[in-house]
Amino acid sequence: PVLKHDIELPASVPELLLEKHANFLLSYGTDKDEYMYCMTEHMRMSGMYWGLTALDLMGKLEQTNRNEVLEFIAQCQTESGGIAASLQHDPHILYTLSAVQILCIYNALDTIDIEKVVKYVKERQQPDGSFTGDIWGEIDMRFSFCAVATLSLLNRLDVIDVEKAVEFVMKCMNFDGGFGSKPGAESHAGMIYCSIGLLSITGNLHLVDADQLSWWLCERQLPSGGLNGRPEKLPDVCYSWWVLSALTILGRLHWVNKEQLVKFVLACQDTESGGFSDRPGDIADPFHTLFGLTALSLLNTDYPLKKINPTYCMPEYVIQRLHLKPARLD
Ligand SMILES: COc1ccc(S(=O)(=O)N2Cc3cc(-c4ccc(C=O)o4)ccc3N(Cc3cncn3C)C[C@H]2Cc2ccc(O)cc2)cc1
Ligand SMILES: [Zn+2]
Numbered sequence: 001p002v003l004k005h006d007i008e009l010p011a012s013v014p015e016l017l018l019e020k021h022a023n024f025l026l027s028y029g030t031d032k033d034e035y036m037y038c039m040t041e042h043m044r045m046s047g048m049y050w051g052l053t054a055l056d057l058m059g060k061l062e063q064t065n066r067n068e069v070l071e072f073i074a075q076c077q078t079e080s081g082g083i084a085a086s087l088q089h090d091p092h093i094l095y096t097l098s099a100v101q102i103l104c105i106y107n108a109l110d111t112i113d114i115e116k117v118v119k120y121v122k123e124r125q126q127p128d129g130s131f132t133g134d135i136w137g138e139i140d141m142r143f144s145f146c147a148v149a150t151l152s153l154l155n156r157l158d159v160i161d162v163e164k165a166v167e168f169v170m171k172c173m174n175f176d177g178g179f180g181s182k183p184g185a186e187s188h189a190g191m192i193y194c195s196i197g198l199l200s201i202t203g204n205l206h207l208v209d210a211d212q213l214s215w216w217l218c219e220r221q222l223p224s225g226g227l228n229g230r231p232e233k234l235p236d237v238c239y240s241w242w243v244l245s246a247l248t249i250l251g252r253l254h255w256v257n258k259e260q261l262v263k264f265v266l267a268c269q270d271t272e273s274g275g276f277s278d279r280p281g282d283i284a285d286p287f288h289t290l291f292g293l294t295a296l297s298l299l300n301t302d303y304p305l306k307k308i309n310p311t312y313c314m315p316e317y318v319i320q321r322l323h324l325k326p327a328r329l330d
Contacts, residue, residue, distance in 0.1 A: 078091045081119045177215070236278040
C-alpha cells in the first residue's frame with residue numbers, strides 16, 4: 001500500500017497574521033506556571049533566541065525587555081565560561097551560541113565575559129577536529145556548527161583548528177551528497193544546514209557538490225508544497241528553514257516551488273493563539289514560529305519582514321553590523 005507521506009492543505013489559507021504572532025511571542029513565558037514554560041526550561045536560552053529573532057524580523061524588538069534578558073544571560077554564564085539554558089543549569093555549546101546570538105541582536109556583547117566564552121568553546125574541540133557539546137563528551141556535527149558560529153560572531157575563529165574542524169564535517173558527508181550528525185549517520189536536512197553553514201563561515205563551499213546536494217534538498221518538497229527533513233517523512237515548517245537556508249547558500253533557492261511552499265507555511269499559522277505549528281492544526285510554539293517567518297523572509301515575499309541571514313539565522317542587519325561576510329555560491 002502507498003504510505004501517506006503528505007498532508008492535504010485546506011482550500012484557503014489565512015493571510016500572514018503578524019500582530020497575532022508578535023503577541024504570541026511577547027506573552028510566551030509571562031505566565032511562569034504555564035505548562036509549556038515549565039517544560040521548556042531546559043532550553044530557555046534557545047527559546048529566547050527563537051522568540052527574539054522572530055520579533056526582530058517583525059520589527060518588534062523594542063517591545064521586548066532588553067535589560068531583563070541581558071541580566072538573565074549574564075546570570076547564566078558559569079565558572080567555565082560556558083552559558084547554560086537557565087539559572088542553575090549546566091553550560092552547553094547549544095545555549096552558549098543562543099546567548100551570543102541574542103547579545104549580537106541587542107548589540108550587547110560587553111555584558112558577559114567574552115574571553116571565558118572563547119576558552120569554553122576552544123576546550124570543546126577534539127583531536128579529530130570534532131566538538132563535544134559540553135564536558136560529558138557527546139560528539140555531534142551540530143556542535144561543530146555551534147562552535148564555529150559562536151567564535152565567528154566573536155571574531156575569534158583563530159583559537160580553534162579550523163582545518164581539522166572542516167575535515168571532520170567532510171567525514172560526515174554521505175554518498176547521496178547529504179550530511180549526517182556523525183560519520184556514517186544518515187543524511188538529514190538539519191545536519192545539511194549545520195555543515196553548509198560551517199563551510200560558508202570558513203569559506204570552504206567548494207568542497208561540496210552543489211548540484212547533487214541541492215537536488216537532494218529540493219527532493220524534500222512534497223505535493224502539499226511543504227518540505228520534509230528526510231525521504232518518506234511528513235512535511236514540517238521548520239524544515240523550510242533547514243532546506244531553504246542551505247539552498248540559498250548554495251545559490252539554488254529557485255529550485256523549490258515558492259508559491260506552493262508559501263501556501264504551506266501560511267497554513268501552519270494558528271489563527272487562534274498566533275504563532276506557527278509544525279503542520280496545519282498542531283500546537284504553535286516559538287521554534288516553529290521563527291522558522292515559519294524565516295521561510296517567508298528567505299522567499300522574498302511582499303510581507304513586511306526583515307531579511308534573515310541564511311548562514312547565522314540572524315537578521316541580516318546584525319550580520320552586517322558585525323562586518324561578517326559568510327560565503328555563498330552564486
Ligand atoms: C516537543 O518535543 C521536543 C523535541 C525536541 C526538542 S529540542 O529542544 O531537541 N529541539 C528544538 C525544538 C523546540 C520545540 C519547542 C517547543 C516549545 C519551544 C519553546 O521555545 O520550543 C519544539 C520542537 C523542537 N524540536 C523537535 C522538532 C521540531 N520539528 C520536528 N521535531 C521533532 C527540534 C529539536 C532539535 C533542535 C533543532 C534546532 C535547534 O537549534 C536546537 C534543537 C524540543 C521539544
Ligand atoms: Zn519542526
